[in-house]
Amino acid sequence: MLRIKLDRIDELLAAIAKAQTLYLPVDRSDGQAEFRKWTEGARLSNALNTVRSAKDFFFPQTEKLMEFKTEGKKIEVVDTREDCEDFVIFGVRACDARSFEILDKVYLVDPVDTFYKNRRDHATVVTMACDRPAETCFCHAYGIDMTEPGGDVTCYKQGGYLYVNANTDKGTRLVETVASLLEDGDTAELEKAKAQTKEIYAQLPLAKLSMDNFGGDKMDEYFNSPKWKELSEACLGCGTCTFICPTCQCFDIQDFNTGHGIKRYRCWDSCMYSEFTKTAGGQPRPSQLERFRQRFMHKLVYFPANNEGEFGCVGCGRCLVKCPISMNIVKVMKALEEK
């Protein structure tokens, strides 16, 4: 497999950035990591995950859909869509890489969302295998192998080297542009390291978590579970879990009159918010219990019911770390499973 010495990784990043716009996780001063556009001197973060997931690249927090010009009773719709530039997302973890496939199941099915597809088409995803999983990880439950994260190109860190393997045509083209920096290397040690990571993972507290009791056939059983009251009791109704979640994809559409033209935006929305389903005529989810239930039923039951068993979760663990009151999908699953 091709590889480069880890102490030369900045050269590799610079070479990629020369060819295409490059985004990579970097450490912020507060100790957390976030994806940023590469600039001279940018250092690749060693963090397991960024606070905001990589979904932002395809499903940004806010995006303009169109503009309107109005004059008297007349309206003109201005299609402001433009072809997105080619870009590379470097250092995507296995969980986030899987989340793209889940988002695809929403945005690329008929009718295709052209805003999403445009960015998806122009992105090359370079993943980074995990070698230091955290107690909040449970990607295995969804059949994800954190040591084989996939994407267009997979990178592995081992023994002072960064190994680079192209998985797709897009990936091959990217690797070719930086081929002069790479050399061939033996992978025996890398394979050993992967096995070691898996051994460590097996000792983590959530390593035995299983999805066997969840899926599209559990609608009645779980919707009517008496556990929701207790589970949702402390929920603040904030949007933290939804916004940091790599698979949460609900949105709102809002218009803004800027004073010189009207712009229509799409922005993240959260089923945890009270006005999410509120209409002038009523509210099908009147309390936080129903809203809380919706989020987890969607991930554990409704999504698999509509998508051949695929769950709306990748086990990245962000919600386990970030929920202000530490309520999360793992606690929900364990509670629902208790008879």
Next chain:
Amino acid sequence: MQEAMIAKAKAMLADGTVDRVIGWKRGEFWYDITPAVFETAEEIDRDLVFDDFTAANVSKYLIKECVKGGGRILVFLKPCDTYSFNQLLKEHRIDRGMIYVVGIECYGKIDPDKIRNRGITGVKSAVNDCGTLKIETVYGTETMPAYEVMAERCLSCKSKKHVVYDELIGEDGEVTDSDRFDMVEKLENMTAQERFDFWRGELSKCIRCNACRDVCPACTCEHCVFDNDKSGIANKAPFSDFEENNFHIIRAFHVAGRCTDCGECSRVCPQNIPLHLLNRKFIKDINSLYGEYQAGADTDSRAPLTDYTQDDCEPSVVHERGVE
């Protein structure tokens, strides 16, 4: 402490003084503790926890519980939580007669992010042995003085005194000589541009999850203006990130004079924005312009921003203070 709390809660449930208990429930790991309402002795024995990680201020849950009605509620409050409690009483958001307050001693809480930021992960357990935190992970054992990973708000704790309680478990402390305004002063001493850059840098991280608002015991509006399409300032999809910053500034104005500096906003922010500094700036200004005032210290004093005295500063102070 935890044993005494469990015994107290069970006794009061058993003799019918209260019919529910608000406290903290243990989680999957060592740090993921959830505020909870307990109704049975069995739940309390199994789940009630009080340790270095029970950081959440549970006073705001009383609003919901009081609305529900029913019998009396036992609530466990740390010293800083009692200020929020008093402020909620003052604003008629909760019903004192329905609540039995058990004050509990607090030595400060640990911030799990500070542990993570040291690169410590894969944690199996964390034990505080007389101020030394011992953390077992799948990658080995780590020890550190607990104060090194204590939450910022606890390091600059304003008071270990319970300003309201029906009963205490442990000792009551004193209002402490805190250095909580140091960072505000540092910001005040910056140039306007430096300060602007600081706040733009911090606030641009905001993902507008509303956790700061939703956790805030001073944010008790039934329908927030930012959620109300008809308010004209609802901005779920801001067309500029500057507009987004306004959310925090407007919120800080709205809680000014009512914020007790409990620090929940900064604790829950997923992006680690030091939101409490905005509130502290207001507190510091109020102290200097209207005289020392601590929101929540009592339930009967007039708050400076809702009271008029002839000694109040003139509006021109805005101009004078705006000069570099």
Next chain:
Amino acid sequence: MMNSCDSLIPKIGVVTDIRIDTPDVKTFRVVTPDGKKAFEHEPGQCAMLSIPGVGEAMFSITSSPTNTEYMEFSIKKCGCVTEWLHSMEVGQQITIRGPYGRPFPVETELKGKNLLFIAGGIGLAPLRSVINYCRDKRENYGSLQVIYGSRSKDDLCDYQEILDDWLKDDKMEVDLTIDREQEGWDGHVGFVPNYVKELAPTTDKTVLVCGPPIMIKFTLAGLKELGFTEQQVYTTMELRMKCGVGKCGRCNIGNKYVCKDGPVFRFDELDSLPDEY
């Protein structure tokens, strides 16, 4: 600029006629700026109408697909967008996109059947599309009966059309009712669910019902008492929608999206879904 079209980007519609139906319902006639129908639809389908700067909302298309000239929307004033629509004058442009959703199965399950339409208040809007479709393709259906009620005579939607066309049509039966006695009304007085029980329609009919949730609930119960099964009764749902294409995530009942898998549901289908609407 990209060449492909996107379902979120609307067309322009011109309001060419505004009819005041009731004190809070107006019917708007919409065509494209060059005077054509914006798109073809099937009975029961919906469209997203918007006023840029105010917002977008989903409405059922009230006119029949057999109308080749224009589309009509009967809209009750109840929120931001509808208030704005009610303040419009003829000639105003709006935006329109669609059609959305699964229609009433007029060419399959409903074909050849005796049909009973039960509507309350603004609930006539989606059914009017089907009723007029069936009248225009009269040979394809058995008997047609409409039971329609509202709070008062003034709240009956499309009353002029009911008087001029439906009541004069000897190939259909129309039974009207209002909730309370009113001067100038010599027809039936009483709530729709009770009127249905009084009329006691025979169970050889397939029922299409639409109205306020409470009316639907009691009507369905009454129909069951009369011997109807859930497989015989269809309704159309309304929840908050933003995209109309099953992506924005807010109009689901269980795993079904009202915008895409509905708005038309048969009651046995709803029965298998969580009770959250």
